Amino acid sequence: MTGAVCPLALLSAGTEATVADVRADRGMRLRLAGMGLCPEVWVRVQCADWGSLIVSVGDARYALSRGIAMKVLVREAA
Amino acid sequence: MIGIRIALAGNPNVGKTTLFNALTGSRQHVGNWPGVTVEKKTGRINRNGHTIEVIDLPGTYSLTAYSADEVVARDYILEEKPDVVVQVVDATHLERNLYLTTQITELEVPVVIALNMVDEAEATGCTIDRERLSSLLEIPVVRTVGTRGEGLDDLLDAAVREAKTSPHHEHIVGYGNEIEAMIASLVGVLAADKDLGDRYPLRWLAARLLEGDENALAKVKESPVSSRVQDILSGTDLDEYEAAMADRRYDVIAAVLPQVRTAGARSMNVSEMIDRVVTDRYLGIPIFLALMWGAFELTFVVAAPFVALIEAGLAWLSAAVAGWLGPAWLASLVGDGIIGGVGSVLVFVPNIFILFLFLSFLEDTGYLARAAFIMDRLMYAIGLPGKAFIPMLIGFGCNVPGIMAARTIEGEKDRLITILVNPFISCSARLPVYILFAGAFFGAAAGAVVFFLYVLGISTAIGSAKLFRHTILPGESSPFIMEMPPYRLPTVGTSLLHTWSRGAMYVRKAGTIILAGALVVWCLASFPFGVEYGSSESLAGSLGRLLEPLVAPLGFDWKIAVALLFGLVAKEVVVGSLGVLYGTGEEGDALSTALLADPGLSAATALALMVFVLLYAPCLATIATIRKEAGSWRWAGFSVAYGLVLAWTLSLIVGRIAPFFLGGA
Numbered sequence: 001m002t003g004a005v006c007p008l009a010l011l012s013a014g015t016e017a018t019v020a021d022v023r024a025d026r027g028m029r030l031r032l033a034g035m036g037l038c039p040e041v042w043v044r045v046q047c048a049d050w051g052s053l054i055v056s057v058g059d060a061r062y063a064l065s066r067g068i069a070m071k072v073l074v075r076e077a078a
Numbered sequence: 079m080i081g082i083r084i085a086l087a088g089n090p091n092v093g094k095t096t097l098f099n100a101l102t103g104s105r106q107h108v109g110n111w112p113g114v115t116v117e118k119k120t121g122r123i124n125r126n127g128h129t130i131e132v133i134d135l136p137g138t139y140s141l142t143a144y145s146a147d148e149v150v151a152r153d154y155i156l157e158e159k160p161d162v163v164v165q166v167v168d169a170t171h172l173e174r175n176l177y178l179t180t181q182i183t184e185l186e187v188p189v190v191i192a193l194n195m196v197d198e199a200e201a202t203g204c205t206i207d208r209e210r211l212s213s214l215l216e217i218p219v220v221r222t223v224g225t226r227g228e229g230l231d232d233l234l235d236a237a238v239r240e241a242k243t244s245p246h247h248e249h250i251v252g253y254g255n256e257i258e259a260m261i262a263s264l265v266g267v268l269a270a271d272k273d274l275g276d277r278y279p280l281r282w283l284a285a286r287l288l289e290g291d292e293n294a295l296a297k298v299k300e301s302p303v304s305s306r307v308q309d310i311l312s313g314t315d316l317d318e319y320e321a322a323m324a325d326r327r328y329d330v331i332a333a334v335l336p337q338v339r340t341a342g343a344r345s346m347n348v349s350e351m352i353d354r355v356v357t358d359r360y361l362g363i364p365i366f367l368a369l370m371w372g373a374f375e376l377t378f379v380v381a382a383p384f385v386a387l388i389e390a391g392l393a394w395l396s397a398a399v400a401g402w403l404g405p406a407w408l409a410s411l412v413g414d415g416i417i418g419g420v421g422s423v424l425v426f427v428p429n430i431f432i433l434f435l436f437l438s439f440l441e442d443t444g445y446l447a448r449a450a451f452i453m454d455r456l457m458y459a460i461g462l463p464g465k466a467f468i469p470m471l472i473g474f475g476c477n478v479p480g481i482m483a484a485r486t487i488e489g490e491k492d493r494l495i496t497i498l499v500n501p502f503i504s505c506s507a508r509l510p511v512y513i514l515f516a517g518a519f520f521g522a523a524a525g526a527v528v529f530f531l532y533v534l535g536i537s538t539a540i541g542s543a544k545l546f547r548h549t550i551l552p553g554e555s556s557p558f559i560m561e562m563p564p565y566r567l568p569t570v571g572t573s574l575l576h577t578w579s580r581g582a583m584y585v586r587k588a589g590t591i592i593l594a595g596a597l598v599v600w601c602l603a604s605f606p607f608g609v610e611y612g613s614s615e616s617l618a619g620s621l622g623r624l625l626e627p628l629v630a631p632l633g634f635d636w637k638i639a640v641a642l643l644f645g646l647v648a649k650e651v652v653v654g655s656l657g658v659l660y661g662t663g664e665e666g667d668a669l670s671t672a673l674l675a676d677p678g679l680s681a682a683t684a685l686a687l688m689v690f691v692l693l694y695a696p697c698l699a700t701i702a703t704i705r706k707e708a709g710s711w712r713w714a715g716f717s718v719a720y721g722l723v724l725a726w727t728l729s730l731i732v733g734r735i736a737p738f739f740l741g742g743a
Contacts, residue, residue, distance in 0.1 A: 030291070036173060049451070052455065061349075068558070
């Protein structure tokens with residue numbers, strides 16, 4: 001579990017990772033926390049479409065634009 | 079008669095409105111995508127001598143309120159102080175839903191949890207110990223299945239009991255020594271401002287201040303204690319507190335959940351499999367276009383026999399009316415005015431119903447959210463978030479809810495652009511115009527022509543968005559995140575119900591606005607006394623000839639000018655007015671036959687006219703909605719002017735180019 005940290009946007013479909021940090025502005029960070037996207041959370045990339053993604057977070061699935069996916073830093077699972 | 083106010087709150091797409099409809103017998107619009115409800119809705123029930131007011135709030139992930147619809151929900155709970163908040167919780171997404179619970183309870187309002195969609199959770203083999211959840215959270219938890227109306231009585235009982243119990247149940251998350259000490263010192267300072275203490279729970283306010291919530295900061299800004307609050311906050315790293323507090327909330331949830339839930343087997347579910355295909359980076363857009371194409375072909379093919387049936391019925395009716403009614407003017411009023419005007423709009427009811435059936439299918443299955451994802455790349459290129467595509471799809475039904483749906487867009491400029499381009503999305507009211515003209519002049523290619531018009535509408539919206547982004551509303555598109563709801567197979571019953579409730583509105587509109595429009599046009603066509611009905615000597619003729627120079631370059635005559643003018647009220651009135659002006663005559667000829675026989679109309683003119691109707695000024699209801707949502711008449715006026723100029727220019731071009739393609743028809 002000590003992989004390198006990279007933006008979520010760079011992961012390809014099928015990859016699993018844990019969120020390391022969310023580098024968005026405060027409002028967005030609070031919103032993402034409400035959606036369950038906060039540090040230590042396990043995510044799985046389901047569909048990667050040139051930067052925008054669909055990820056599973058817990059039981060929920062979200063579509064993220066590249067803008068947000070670049071701000072969510074993750075540590076890829078070994 | 080004690081009145082009790084129950085507010086329904088919760089995450090988006092957990093079934094609040096379905097529950098609201100079941101509780102109050104309302105028929106508010108529901109769908110399977112987050113953000114259907116953007117405004118609070120109120121309903122009343124009488125129960126055991128209590129008048130209960132139920133308020134359906136837009137969904138929200140947190141009480142931080144990041145978009146316009148979320149602000150509505152938060153402010154209602156905070157400012158209006160309902161007697162009890164029923165948080166509707168999606169049993170299949172407990173962690174995230176309970177996160178909001180921890181925030182609502184901090185507001186110190188009584189809370190009851192409606193554990194909804196339990197059936198779906200159980201279908202995956204998951205079981206939830208409701209009683210244990212209730213005792214651990216110290217909040218009443220009621221099991222509900224909104225779609226089947228299960229658990230409604232228990233829910234109301236619990237809500238009323240909780241509203242009348244004092245002190246009510248509370249569940250307050252403790253944030254640990256350091257943060258609690260900060261909260262305590264902040265509460266101590268805030269308490270000095272009596273006014274603030276009356277309006278807001280101080281512990282909540284202190285916690286929000288520590289999280290750096292800008293809205294909370296604004297609330298204390300005017301207060302005399304503001305500077306002392308700043309003193310406490312300035313020496314601290316708010317980012318750290320914010321992360322720590324979110325952690326604590328999830329910790330509390332993590333402590334509770336394993337005790338109450340046994341997880342079912344998790345395998346690759348159907349939704350994920352479907353998404354593999356429909357959101358594929360290569361297949362996504364072709365599938366979307368194929369769906370649209372199929373829908374417009376269907377609106378023609380399936381509706382055709384029904385349309386023919388209604389036409390025949392109306393022909394019989396107007397022939398019969400001509401025989402029964404004595405005075406010629408009365409026969410003309412009923413035959414030309416009412417049957418000609420309203421009838422020509424009603425003919426298209428089957429097409430409209432099929433369009434609505436298709437739209438409700440998009441909404442109820444959950445595909446709508448995928449369409450937004452698929453379009454994200456395209457939308458990004460024009461400087462809007464992919465989410466902005468949803469208001470466009472809603473606009474296919476009617477631009478008014480389309481523009482309202484823009485409230486879920488986070489950035490203010492993004493929202494404004496989304497509002498301004500929505501009128502170019504061809505609403506259902508414009509469909510009768512296309513069907514009439516495409517059907518009359520393009521025969522078998524009518525479906526393709528209508529598809530072209532819809533694509534032209536989308537292209538114009540996208541092009542205009544790009545233009546606005548580079549000129550009057552510059553900036554970057556705000557990043558977006560949107561939940562993908564699980565696919566659901568809508569039942570035939572709900573699909574038909576949704577189609578019916580929208581379709582009925584179209585029929586109602588025909589009986590009111592369009593009837594009124596048709597009668598006005600009939601009067602104009604009949605007066606002054608003695609002129610030949612619908613001739614250019616009538617008032618309608620004078621009015622039309624006044625306007626004619628404006629549209630003559632486009633090839634439109636005075637009748638069309640009049641129809642377009644009254645079409646501003648509602649776009650169907652274009653068809654209604656033409657129905658009145660051309661008259662269905664004693665023979666009861668269909669309007670399409672009359673149009674085809676008009677030597678002034680060619681296929682190219684018809685196409686130019688359809689383009690004009692697609693793009694020219696939005697209808698009155700839409701103009702009023704733009705004014706309300708954009709907050710100024712300036713934007714509404716801009717929308718009208720921009721639309722008119724664009725419509726005029728494009729239909730001039732289309733009218734000039736089309737003959738080359740149509741073989742000089």
